[in-house]
Amino acid sequence: MNDRTPAETDTIRTLAVDLPVNATFHIWLKATEQDGMGSVSFSNARGRFGEVSSANAEEYGLRLYQVFGGGPVEVSYDTATTAVSVIYWFTAADVLETGITVVHTSKNNAAPDLPGSYHFRPPFGWMNDPNGFGRFDGRPHLFYQHYSHGLRWNTMHWGHAVSSDYLRWRHLPIFLFPSEDLTVRPDKRGGAFSGTTIPLVDGPGIRVFFTEQVADRQPEQQVQLTATSSDLITAGQAEVILPSRPTGQGLTLDFRDPYVFRGPDGLWKMLLGSQSDDGGVILLYETQDPTAAAGWTYVGKLLVEERYRTTAIECPCLLPLDGPATSPSTRWVLIYGLMHSRDEATGRQNLTMADVGWFDGRSFSKELGQELDFGTDNYAFQAFLDGDRVVGIGWLANWADAHPDIDFPTAMTLPRAMHLSDGKLLTPPIGAAESLRARILDRTRLSAGETVMFDSGAVEILFDLAEPGTAFELALDHPDAEIAVFRDQHGLGIRYERPGQPPSPHYVAHGANPRRVRIFLDYGSIEVFADRGRWTGTKRIDGFEPIRSARMKAAAGAVAQATVWALKP
Template structure:
């Protein structure tokens, strides 16, 4: 048997590396590895009463390298614990990497479906990719199956890009979609079916776009949500359009209708899912409550990552529940269980007019903040809040009513070169800003998830407080509440 999955050396190295990690930017309540590099979330699943999240991981270095699968699990989506590395590359089916994929429960057997990466010429970035299976009965230790690769090669008209399988079951059949592109660099997602997860039949193209949708669609996900079918994916190669598509690569979705019998998907326009600096490769799971829960990679390719100097890089976002709005937009909101993080609650002000600014002294780094502005009782040109640090440091969230624009400005909190992101938001009547602050991140949920913005920040000075502000006028603050949050990794 060539498929050994020897994870012991990586686990031993990671244990030693974790002893030398600098704690200054380490998270208090986000998923991160004990040390070194992580990127895409993989294999999100609710299995035997526990949530499992895997992730792309290079345990030997703080930079990207031969991909392993790191692993955490939780009973409540809040208190995570590290598990042994689940997959290590180097076997015949995955010589140069265990790339992204998904997980399913196959009659009590936790099954990982992932891409094997094989370099032909690494210097020229020439490679081929195949699809593989690993299984576990205890949810912790995995064996690669003898049948690997279960899909050895892409369709004949494909480029070398053939990766990131998402697998689900419909009736008695397993379905797999894969990110792919043609030899002419037309991005697409292709479909396979299987009766047993071992033998797969190619069914054709589920969707493609030859016009303006980049050159490759990574990390596809496909699911039914509130009566519609959502295709969630991460296109590479989109050109920036004003306030849209300002990161190197994007993540977004289509909403439409799908016919399983004909493999026909009819959908609307592409919509960006998160408007912050650091959000990519989002994946979802369906839990036992029927919730569709999404988690993304909270970093971006080729971005500045100061934590590399500290012996680690990369983290995952908070878990978010997905729902569909009346106008068929995907809304993301933090899962209800995150309230378990709350330690102390502070009501700062209620029904109070703010002219210029109102300062709240808060020095803790792990915070949840909720501010509600009455937009019917404001004449200010712009309103918002600043997360203040000592000296010049601040992270600013600003809403301008005239152009209906929400802005996140991190230029004075670790992103001096490309610090500003914007999103359109119609906040007639009321503006609600729900924030989660960790030691090196901010996640914003505006107006019940109509806009989300996720960014890494790197404050080098002590936090001094929260400043509510109104520019050239005044605004009524209906509510301002914040909570000190617990550190799950030091509990």
């Protein structure tokens, strides 16, 4: 019997779900008024059988509820007293196979509706750095910096997803949570920041390493923690393993983003990013503990970056490229982001570097170096050794135009391989990217200089030039920006200009003279891979309006052949 008045009933929100047995709900709710109480109730044909509540009116609080019986269930709350950010459910027994089912988000945190988009995006909320990227229990797992309740950076959690091919992902429950005192209000004081994940060496599961930040904590704002998970779904209690920076090194308060890996001597190593009087630094730690759970000691500064004025090095990673880690002849690649750096010649900011050389377990000797991405929107790149191949992924954005004060739904880049060829570092898309090709749109018109129309925003373009370094311009029609990929006397570049906005930086790989160019378009992004990833450029496009068509401008015979595919995940 319903004894509510019509006015009261108008504020009731009810969500109908059909559940299997033993479903677990994750619900984030808060009270709409101070000194009030927010609540969400559960009912079925037999009536109301459960409720979760929160008295916090500042920030959404997580509540868990287990529904043991299956069948139709109604989840209800009164919008006059209760605000709800996210509701999803899953069954713990098979969530790795089935993922979560999202039944509610709000207008403030909903993911964009982009049918056919193939880049990884979170199911709700804000996302930045990839974390803990690796293969565990036979499948690739991706963790990422995440805030559930809005499209702006705030208290950091770790989101989580699993895949079988690095391209098609199942969303999993939020994996890592900040300390309780950081989650009671959305004040951006810190949270569970970036890190890495390794398999447990003494049983099934994973060990996670991450930075905890608390902005007003003294004397250290950033410390390093570790936690374990035996089920790959939830992390256990985190413990501090590095409570302070190394002394006497002239470091700023920056001390973050642990990357843990096996060194050539068989010991676990850890890289951390920081800043010193001499420039950005990468710190090296190691431990004799075979489980990597404790005993971490400071070895020294692995790298000091003096070329660019960076405020801190972020997200360093180091891994073998062309042989086993134990071989002295194996080259290693050291990747790191330069926070707030600026290339004065081009105006690009927040560069990511990739240095190739030798690592003996305690020092790195550089042989060659290059930028990881001339477009710079492949930031916080994290890679790992998947068998005998290197696979990495980055945040498809950077802090030059993403900041905590704007709504900014973003994506991850296409996953990329890394290998050496003729003394050059190549970062092509992984081979599985070809499985995205749904149908051919064109094989003749683009190379002839005609306009090729797209029926969605998800497209791949592949073309060969008659001679390496031939000049061309591929004009891409977008309603809100002038976009083109080109090769001119300076090199290979991406043009991105928005009417009424200040001029964009010059996204150019100077001296690049490719013969084959492969371009991936999606809603909100463009990725360019030239000569199997010898030169790579990634650019985020504001908004989600699709690129509508392409037209090649080049001398007669300059383009030997071109193919355009419509893509579908």
